[in-house]
Amino acid sequence: MEPCTSTTPLSEAEQAELDEILASPTIAREIERRVKEGVEREVRGGTRSALRTALYNIIDSRNPGLEAACVGLAIDFPFLTPETVTTIGKKYSVTKAAVSKRLVAFCKEAGLPPSTHMKSEESREKYRNTNHRGKPCQS
Numbered sequence: 001m002e003p004c005t006s007t008t009p010l011s012e013a014e015q016a017e018l019d020e021i022l023a024s025p026t027i028a029r030e031i032e033r034r035v036k037e038g039v040e041r042e043v044r045g046g047t048r049s050a051l052r053t054a055l056y057n058i059i060d061s062r063n064p065g066l067e068a069a070c071v072g073l074a075i076d077f078p079f080l081t082p083e084t085v086t087t088i089g090k091k092y093s094v095t096k097a098a099v100s101k102r103l104v105a106f107c108k109e110a111g112l113p114p115s116t117h118m119k120s121e122e123s124r125e126k127y128r129n130t131n132h133r134g135k136p137c138q139s
Contacts, residue, residue: 050075050110057106066092070102073117074110085117100124 010018021027054071061067069088072079085099092099103118114120119127 050112053106053110057109063092066094066099067102070099071106073099074103074106074112074115076115076117 022031054075058064058067058071066088069083069092071077073083073085073088085096085103089096089099100118103115104124106112107114107118
């Protein structure tokens with residue numbers, strides 16, 4: 001029998017059998033318990049991993065203040081509300097691109113969704129393509 005996936009439609013008989021199984025209160029409770037357990041485990045692991053990544057980046061950085069500010073922007077830390085990529089860049093004498101690059105790298109490394117302070121992947125790709133400098137011509 002073929003495994004049931006989102007791309008494999010169930011026959012009417014299979015769907016009826018699945019509905020009957022899921023109608024059981026015991027099965028429903030067990031599914032709910034396992035889902036909650038899985039979500040809690042993922043949240044704990046994900047949070048712990050992201051925190052380890054943040055601390056490592058800050059401790060290992062040549063400029064811990066800048067790195068901490070970038071991590072704060074990446075996680076949308078509420079006490080940094082007035083701060084932006086631009087203000088962080090000016091404060092630490094680096095470009096907006098340098099701050100943005102740190103945000104993207106941290107979110108990717110920590111497995112976090114993009115911050116509200118980050119440009120979309122499409123915008124970054126477009127910027128990368130329009131501002132790409134090719135190799136100089138050889139004469």
